[in-house]
Amino acid sequence: MTTVLVVDDQPLQRFGFRLLLDSVPETEVVGEAAHGTQAVRMAAELRPDVVLMDVRMPGMDGIEATRRIVAAGERSRVLVLTTFDLDEYVHAALRAGASGFLLKDARPEELLAGIRAVAVGDAVIAPALTRRLLDEFARYVPPHPAGSAADRRLDSLTEREREILVAIGKGWTNGEIAARFVLSESTVKTHVGRVLAKLGARDRVQAVIFAYDVGLARPNAG
Amino acid sequence: MTTVLVVDDQPLQRFGFRLLLDSVPETEVVGEAAHGTQAVRMAAELRPDVVLMDVRMPGMDGIEATRRIVAAGERSRVLVLTTFDLDEYVHAALRAGASGFLLKDARPEELLAGIRAVAVGDAVIAPALTRRLLDEFARYVPPHPAGSAADRRLDSLTEREREILVAIGKGWTNGEIAARFVLSESTVKTHVGRVLAKLGARDRVQAVIFAYDVGLARPNAG
DNA sequence: GCCCGAGTGGTACCCCGGTACCACTCACCA
DNA sequence: TGGTGAGTGGTACCGGGGTACCACTCGGGC
Structure with a gap:
């Protein structure tokens, strides 16, 4: 039984949702909330398996409510619902920790x-949105096919x-690397030199780019 | 009718697939292939709406066949099927241009x-895989909330x-930037200096990292 | 016993990168 | 009309980065 x-x-x-969910034996609606604040409170009290969350609501919206429920460490999985397939919503919801996004x-x-699916820990995305998500995924995620030239x-x-190389990718100078690794700067220089030679990089700049390309360094914006 | x-x-x-698909009025199996090579040829001949593609096959596997069908510009959408939910397969399939991945x-x-869903141009991912895909998505895709410090x-x-900044992100030296932009190296230096000052970066190395963080530069490995 | 690769350390040298400071043009706007 | 910001250009200086070359230790394998 999924609550x-x-x-x-x-x-x-x-x-409508209550009618549908109570009409099948496997799910049971244990509560209803009309806005985000109430949702956060009821999620904490009722500890449902799944929260069916609308995005557009007066007061605290569904995204923020999702963020708080997830941040509070509740066991509940959040399935976000919306009438609009706006990209920002999808991104924001997923970043907020939602387990799914349906229309x-x-x-x-x-x-x-x-x-x-959400109840057992899987995730779901509406097919209409999956396409765009995958396109974006392909744009962002570096293709590291094992055995590629970069990999070798x-x-x-x-x-x-x-x-x-990782240290270079963090933007550290040779001196900083030497300090953190407790090495002499000379040693760092020889290492860096060998790294550049092996990668076929001219500068440490190109080494940084390489690190990002193969996924050794990752975007970590703020 | 979906072919x-x-x-x-x-x-x-x-x-089994033929039994299932021909049992409903909306789909019709118009052909069967036993390996990748045959699949590519038949996709070109039959021009089906959807190709139901197994991954593991002797000879040319499903990933390569998918790549070729997509590359050939066929109108067919490829839905990849496998018994294993191995990450590499999912990635490879999606990169190959598959419209979906099911177990x-x-x-x-x-x-x-x-x-x-695939027939109408949407994409599908098995729920069990969506979770991991989303996790990875969150890891890779830089969170650029408009109005963040980086954005400003x-x-x-x-x-x-x-x-x-983009040029720096490509790993070009000041001289190269000057040449490509038809500028003097002095001008490039002043520009670079101002960029570093505005970003609060110490080197061009840190500028590169910034560029990747905000998504101005993207992994593009080879 | 030997050699080899990895890791470490050093010296010397040169050049690119970064900084400071200034100057000119041009478009735009009050 | 003058001011402002963006874009361009220059000179001078210095320090870090990169290269070349060498030397030592240490563990593992032949």
């Missing part, structure tokens, strides 16, 4: 399948040299 | 829903300075 908290500012919408025009069986160059580095 | 090409080296498996133990209605620093750059 569900329904969050939506429209009473009629909540009623409200999903067919009942899709919704139930989504709740089922990386493999040719020794353990120590890889550490040095 | 489907079934690709699998196991005759029994193909038979063979999917329930029949899930498979049909997947085919339906980036906004403070002039048009020209942003161009310079």
Whole structure:
């Protein structure tokens, strides 16, 4: 039995969800909330398996509520629902820690399948959104096919040299690297030199780029 | 009516798919292939709406076949199926241009829903894989919430300075930037200096890191 | 016993990168 | 009309980065 908290500012919408979810034996609606603040409180009290969360609500919206529920360490998984397939919503929801994102025009069986998947720890994305998400994924995620030229160059580095490369990727100077690794700057220089040679890089700048390309360094913006 | 090409080296498996797909009015199996080479040829001939592609096959595997079908500009969408939820497969398949990735133990209605979604141009990912894909997505995709500190620093750059920053992110030296932009090296130096000052970066190395963090530069490995 | 690779350390040298400071043009706007 | 910011250009200086070359230790394998 999967317990569900329904969050939506429209009473009629909540009623519809309750009707649907209580009509099947595997799910049970244990509570309803009309806005974000209430949702956060009820999630803490009721500890439902799944929170069915609307995005657009007066007061605290669904994204923020999702963030707080996840941050509070509740066991509940959040499945976000919206009528609009706006990219920002999807991104924001996923970043907020949502386990899924579906459109409200999903067919009942899709919704139930989504709740089922989320309840067991899987994640779901509406097919219409998956396409765009994958496109973006392909844009961002570096292609490191094992055995590629870049991979082989990386493999040719020794353990120590890889550490040095990571340090270079953090933007540290030779002096800083020497200090953190408790080495002489000369040693760091020889290491750096060998790293550059093995990678076929001209500067440490190109080494940094290489590190990002192969995924050794990762964006970590602030 | 959605036309489907079934690709699998196991005759029994193909038979199962054909039974399922031909049992509903909306889909029709128009061909079967036992390996990648045959799949590529038949996709070109039959031009099916959807190719149901197994990954593990003797000879050319499903990933390579997917790549070729997509590269050939066929209208067919490829839905990749596998019994293993190995990460490399998922990545490789998506990079190859697959529109979806499902596990063979999917329930029949899930498979049909997947085919339906793929046929209309959407994409599908098995819920069990979506979770990991999203985790990775969150790791890779830089969170540039508009108005963040990084964003504001980036906004403070002039048009020209942003161009310079991109060039730095490519690993070009001041001399190379000067040559490509048809400028004197002095000018480039002043620009670079201003960029570093505005970003609060010490070197061009840190500028490169900044560029990757905000997504101005992107991994593009080889 | 030997050699080899990895790790460490040093010296010497040169050049690119970064800084400080200044000057000119041009478009735009009050 | 004058001011301002962006873009361009220059000179001079210095320090860190990169290179070349060498030397030592240490562990493992032949």
